[in-house]
Amino acid sequence: MNYNQPAGPGPPGRPLTVADVLALPVLSAGRPQVVTGSTRLDRPVRWVHITELTDPASFLKGGELVLTTGMPLPDEPAGVRRYVDELADIGAAALVIELVRRYHRPPEALVQACRTRGLPLVTLTEDVNFLEVTQVVHTLILGNQADAMRRTQRIHEAFTALTLRGAGPEDVLRAAAEMSGHTVVLENLVHQALICEPSGGTAETALTDWERRSRATPPADRTGRSGPEGWLVASVEYQGEGWGRVAMLPAPTGTSTSTASPVFGSEDVTVLERTAMALTIARLIHTTPWERTAHRNALRDLAEQRHRSPADARARVAALGLPTENACFIAVLADIPTAEDTAKTEARLPEELRTTGTKALVGRLAPTRLGILLALRPSQPWRPAVEQVSRAAHGVAPGATLCVGSPAPALADVARSFREAARVAEATGPGRPLPAERSFHERSDIGLRRLLFALRDDTRIQDYAERQLGRLIDHDTRHGTDLLSILRQYLDAAGNKTVAARASGLSRETVYQRLRTIERILDCDLESGEQRTELHVALSALDVLRAR
Known part of the structure; x- marks a missing residue:
């Protein structure tokens, strides 16, 4: 195996190896050939030792590249084996023999002994200045050690800076x-x-x-x-x-x-x-417990789809203990009145869920909002599981409002479930009554009034309500009338004037007269189902805007 590689001491930060030394010009000039141990040239070289002794191991500590002209080698095979055994036992990096003076080819006994002990044997067919080799290699080793000390110092300084800040x-x-x-x-x-x-x-x-x-x-x-x-x-x-x-x-x-x-x-x-x-x-x-922080980060990454890939998301979530295979996921948002109660709920809710065997990630997404991701069996009904979570949350924070998205069949769909839960939360005003036998809100609860509540900050909703009802409100303000109330009762009665009169405590004639006044002011036809719908939507929007 010829070893005429470009010069170079190897990558910084890595110890000098036998292969690195053989590639140096000072040794490659001797036309080195690796006779045995070609797979072990990555051994680190701690030092270079020139020896013409029959027992060089007594002066070694391990890791040395041993240079010899072959003059001290015994003639008998047993002596050669003993020589190699001592080098191998002490941990010499390699044996380099110059084939110029005593030998012109390596003795077979030496080759066999080195092969048996796994000691790299390298021959040089040209004269090499061993003293120059030691000077070059030792300079590199000492330089590497100094570089290593500087790098170690930089490591310590970097971590010290991290700790101090x-x-x-x-x-x-x-x-x-x-x-x-x-x-x-x-x-x-x-x-x-x-x-x-x-x-x-x-x-x-x-x-x-x-x-x-x-x-x-x-x-x-x-x-x-x-x-x-x-x-x-x-x-x-x-x-x-x-x-x-x-x-x-x-x-x-x-x-x-x-x-x-x-x-x-x-x-x-x-x-x-x-x-x-x-x-x-x-x-x-x-x-803050780091498990809690890990859950928060995982939930935010899932909700905002910040993972590099779906596979990365599955691996990270599974490593936190949440099943990702053969599971269905439900996203729940819990809005809690105070930050203090939110912190308590975040700390206690996972413990409550663990006692029931419920697999979930729980983490704060905002000062008064918790995110909860449930992992259920595909055949497991999700509403009872969410009800269990809701009861546990209300046990810690009685004023909590829980909103849920639709089931996500895979982890990649969890972001959609969180978006849906957020829309339900946006459409759910404070103190909004719950359906019977349910302690959480879901998408099916969103009707017209909830939809308008979710859109209450949209100026188009505000403009629509003003265009439809502004003139009537202005009239009531100037004249001290209550035509808006009459319109509401009429629309609530689905256009039945008799029912509207009974609800208002007025005579039918008075109600008829006021409805005609409303038609005149608004320039509309209250007998038109479409216009009644438009006005009803405007009244619902007005109620939402006034409730802010």
Whole structure:
């Protein structure tokens, strides 16, 4: 295997490897050939050691690239094997032999011994200045170490700055993912992924089947790799006790970016350790439970369709413990009179639902509005489930108003269900009476008056009411009459003058006379069903506008 590659010490932040050293001009001039261990050239080189001793291992500590002319090699195969065994046992990175002075081809015993022990054996067919090799490589190693120290210092400074400005967990994980080039996930003790910052992949890739994969990854006493996927994990504490952990995931298979590597380096460990420390401090600063924040963010993302893809949405929601397969979803909005009661309801409602086995996400969407997403079996009736939620909410906040959207057969339809619930809420004024045997409002409750209430801020509604009734209201104001009331009673009686007279306590002749006056003022025909409808709509709009 010829090794005449362009010069270069390798990417910054990665230890110098055997392959990197062989690619340096000072060694490539010797026309290096890898005889054994070609798959192990990624071994890090800690130092370079020139030796002509028969027992070089006694002067090594591991990780050295050993350079020799072959002069000290024993003649007998047993001695060669012993020589190689000592190098392999101490952890030498590779053995480089110059085939210029004693040998012109590597001894077969040496080749077999190196192959048996998995020690990379490299031959040089041209004369090389070993002293120059050590100078170049040691300069690179020391330079890399200095660079590593500077990068580590920058990591510490970055996380210190985050802590000093009171950064939340999302900011901390985002910084960790950017610094490491790896996906970083924060989970609690029951293996719910609360925050995921993908890097080099998607949330779907990182979070699919999260709970099972997480439970297969045992906790570690200190920051280190764990589990079948080789996650790098660190514990996060709260008030001296374990609260959860943060996991850094290996790069997805097939990733070939320079920032993502399937192997974690020392800097990744430093990043994760500082991430865990910053999260521990942030947990003390930010008193709102992070599970609650995770639910809020998930609900907002679903309601506003802010996910990168439906698959990402499913993965994130499933990682929070909500079923996403074989489920039907119902969006509920709970409007609560005060922010204080809203906070209490947000804290207690999930506990109430857990005791009944109801799967739901609960989170505050506005100061006095909660969003609730129920996950039900497709065959499960949804109204009893919403009724149960409504009773639980009213138990905490008796003045709550709950509005529900129509069922969503898939998570991708949840935004529509939330929009419908919001429209019901817009059309439901304070203290609006509920249908019998129901403690929540739904779309079928929206009639004309509710529709006009929802549209009350539209200037076209205001203009319509004024055009239809303004002249009559002005007449009543100037003359002290009450023709608007007579018109209302007439329209409520569906145009029956006798019923209108009875409701007003006036004689039929008086009612007839006043209706003619109304027709004159409004320039209309009250015998026309269409015009009566127009006036009735205008009166309903006026009632809504006056009730503001």
